[in-house]
Amino acid sequence: MASPITPDIAPTASTQSPTKPTLLSIRNVAKTFGRNAVLRNVSLEIAEGEFLTILGESGSGKTTLLRIVAGFESATSGELWMENERLDHQPPYRRRVNTVFQSYALFPHLTVEENVGYGLRVAKRPAAEIAQRVGEALDKVKMTAHAKSKPSKISGGQQQRVALARALVNRPRLLLLDEPLSALDANLRRQMQVELKSLQREVGIAFVFVTHDQEEAMVMSDRIALLRSGELEQVATPREIYSRPATAYVAQFIGHTNLLKGDARSGAVNCGSLTWSASIPNGPVLFSLRPEHVRLAGVGISCDAVVRIRGHVMHQAFHGATELLRVECAGGLVLVLRTATGAVPHNDVEIEFSPADAVLVRESPERN
Amino acid sequence: MFSRAYKTVVTVPPLLWVTVFLLVPYLLMFCYSFWSVSPSQVIVHSWNFDNYKELLQKPTYWQTLLRSMWIAARVTVFSLLLGYPLAYFLSFYAGKRKDLLYQLVIIPLWVSYLVRAYAWKTILGSDGVLNTLLQYVHLTKHPLDFLLYSPFAVVLTLTHIYTPFTILPIYAALEHIPRNLVEASNDLGATPAQTFWKVIFPLSIPGVVAGATFAFVLSLGDFLAPLLLGGPSGIMISNIVVSLFGAAYDWPLGAAISLGMLLIVVSLLFLSERLEKKWSFS
Numbered sequence: 301m302a303s304p305i306t307p308d309i310a311p312t313a314s315t316q317s318p319t320k321p322t323l324l325s326i327r328n329v330a331k332t333f334g335r336n337a338v339l340r341n342v343s344l345e346i347a348e349g350e351f352l353t354i355l356g357e358s359g360s361g362k363t364t365l366l367r368i369v370a371g372f373e374s375a376t377s378g379e380l381w382m383e384n385e386r387l388d389h390q391p392p393y394r395r396r397v398n399t400v401f402q403s404y405a406l407f408p409h410l411t412v413e414e415n416v417g418y419g420l421r422v423a424k425r426p427a428a429e430i431a432q433r434v435g436e437a438l439d440k441v442k443m444t445a446h447a448k449s450k451p452s453k454i455s456g457g458q459q460q461r462v463a464l465a466r467a468l469v470n471r472p473r474l475l476l477l478d479e480p481l482s483a484l485d486a487n488l489r490r491q492m493q494v495e496l497k498s499l500q501r502e503v504g505i506a507f508v509f510v511t512h513d514q515e516e517a518m519v520m521s522d523r524i525a526l527l528r529s530g531e532l533e534q535v536a537t538p539r540e541i542y543s544r545p546a547t548a549y550v551a552q553f554i555g556h557t558n559l560l561k562g563d564a565r566s567g568a569v570n571c572g573s574l575t576w577s578a579s580i581p582n583g584p585v586l587f588s589l590r591p592e593h594v595r596l597a598g599v600g601i602s603c604d605a606v607v608r609i610r611g612h613v614m615h616q617a618f619h620g621a622t623e624l625l626r627v628e629c630a631g632g633l634v635l636v637l638r639t640a641t642g643a644v645p646h647n648d649v650e651i652e653f654s655p656a657d658a659v660l661v662r663e664s665p666e667r668n
Numbered sequence: 669m670f671s672r673a674y675k676t677v678v679t680v681p682p683l684l685w686v687t688v689f690l691l692v693p694y695l696l697m698f699c700y701s702f703w704s705v706s707p708s709q710v711i712v713h714s715w716n717f718d719n720y721k722e723l724l725q726k727p728t729y730w731q732t733l734l735r736s737m738w739i740a741a742r743v744t745v746f747s748l749l750l751g752y753p754l755a756y757f758l759s760f761y762a763g764k765r766k767d768l769l770y771q772l773v774i775i776p777l778w779v780s781y782l783v784r785a786y787a788w789k790t791i792l793g794s795d796g797v798l799n800t801l802l803q804y805v806h807l808t809k810h811p812l813d814f815l816l817y818s819p820f821a822v823v824l825t826l827t828h829i830y831t832p833f834t835i836l837p838i839y840a841a842l843e844h845i846p847r848n849l850v851e852a853s854n855d856l857g858a859t860p861a862q863t864f865w866k867v868i869f870p871l872s873i874p875g876v877v878a879g880a881t882f883a884f885v886l887s888l889g890d891f892l893a894p895l896l897l898g899g900p901s902g903i904m905i906s907n908i909v910v911s912l913f914g915a916a917y918d919w920p921l922g923a924a925i926s927l928g929m930l931l932i933v934v935s936l937l938f939l940s941e942r943l944e945k946k947w948s949f950s
Contacts, residue, residue: 422856
């Protein structure tokens with residue numbers, strides 16, 4: 301993580317999704333295992349051709365949600381609709397949904413080629429068509445050379461590609477991917493992120509991608525659905541979820557942030573030793589302020605409407621192109637700020653930020 | 669890592685055991701099979717192939733051997749047909765009752781073989797439970813006599829006795845199949861039946877082969893069930909060996925038959941090992 305997380309996907313791709321027709325609609329889905337509520341009232345729409353990431357910590361219910369869509373689990377309540385049909389009433393083998401499993405789940409007794417052709421063979425497609433489509437699919441994931449190998453003879457990254465080809469060859473309406481990159485090492489993983497995204501654009505199939513890695517979610521997705529303890533915290537484009545987090549949890553989960561807790565009273569906000577004017581209703585408030593929006597005073601342009609405070613540097617973390625500074629200010633307030641490497645002259649600094657960059661967020665209530 | 673003395677202490681007793689109780693007896697049997705018995709019932713240490721010649725020439729021996737193999741083959745097939753569905757149910761659908769049901773499969777193995785064989789005798793006999801019932805409901809007028817003292821009785825009893833030996837390895841093989849393969853198959857559009865035949869069954873073949881080998885080898889060498897329930901038509905090769913070593917006092921011929929059977933069994937074990945290897949992928 302050498303640089304601040306700034307999604308580099310064209311904004312057009314993300315803003316398009318609401319206008320595209322809805323492919324899958326998840327309506328008020330809840331799931332309990334015994335007395336343990338894993339999903340509560342989840343509603344989510346997935347558009348045709350969209351790359352949607354379900355992001356969450358382990359235990360947030362993201363895999364369960366995916367398994368409900370695939371049909372391996374049934375929801376305790378709620379409905380799934382795909383193009384005016386109830387999806388949750390169909391067994392998994394009738395759903396035009398395919399899954400790429402976390403552990404790939406390749407059939408060990410079949411060759412790569414036979415694995416990829418499995419879906420077409422059980423659908424009793426003509427042999428010539430199977431051969432042709434399997435050939436194309438293997439070509440697409442660059443695995444033609446290993447067509448005759450058994451899965452145990454190829455590497456994890458290659459198994460990953462085969463699993464992808466095996467799912468895509470069936471031309472599903474929707475492809476589900478359950479943390480497919482988590483078993484790969486960091487370099488291969490970054491490479492696969494790019495490949496997977498361009499493959500998705502190429503085939504135009506809607507992807508629902510489950511991950512716990514926020515950076516991965518930012519890089520790949522058209523939209524991110526952030527799940528916390530079985531409830532959706534926010535569903536938005538990567539840019540929006542980063543720059544306009546809805547809750548304190550979202551702000552902290554995605555990238556670094558400073559949470560400023562304070563009070564709003566008659567047009568002014570008080571957060572500890574910081575004060576600025578803002579027209580928001582009176583009451584307790586919570587702001588998220590990204591480290592890159594806090595600057596050393598006097599560095600770069602500075603306009604009038606800034607909040608300025610003195611402090612001293614407690615900790616300095618080198619991140620390549622940038623450094624993260626923890627600055628302790630008057631009144632015990634600690635702010636993290638991001639600066640260009642080598643920009644700190646001495647330990648006592650004056651820092652500033654523009655109140656417009658402080659995003660008002662909701663508190664995230666405790667759930668269990 | 670371990671001292672020389674330690675290694676010696678650990679390895680010598682089992683080696684001794686195998687030598688004294690396995691290698692030496694087999695070697696003795698091997699020697700016996702080339703000796704002969706004089707008219708005055710003394711074993712003569714003259715080396716010849718007469719016993720093997722007699723085996724091949726007298727139809728009684730190889731016909732009994734063929735019948736034994738035919739009985740063992742039927743026991744194998746029936747044990748698999750009964751054992752596979754049970755093992756499949758245990759592994760995939762038994763849920764919380766899995767452990768209990770597994771114990772129920774094992775418990776019959778604690779009951780003496782003799783008790784189980786005698787139980788079938790009282791069920792199948794002319795005054796037995798089955799015949800009494802059939803007459804009581806007027807399905808037959810006279811007791812059915814093919815039930816007992818027949819190859820049928822032997823196959824039935826051996827199937828009952830050796831089915832657990834097929835269930836256990838099949839169950840173990842089924843338990844080893846990662847469940848996400850079953851999910852992947854469903855996900856790719858395979859119906860439950862297609863999933864069974866294309867994924868579950870092929871991956872359980874090592875267990876099936878092991879179970880079939882157990883059932884076949886154990887029933888091929890069985891002599892109690894044919895002795896108690898077989899009658900003249902249900903005689904198996906081991907009964908001949910028993911009588912040759914006993915009343916007939918022809919140890920050399922008995923040893924020759926035993927070695928022949930050993931050869932069959934060892935080649936079967938070899939074959940089954942090859943098959944299991946071919947079909948295991950982990």
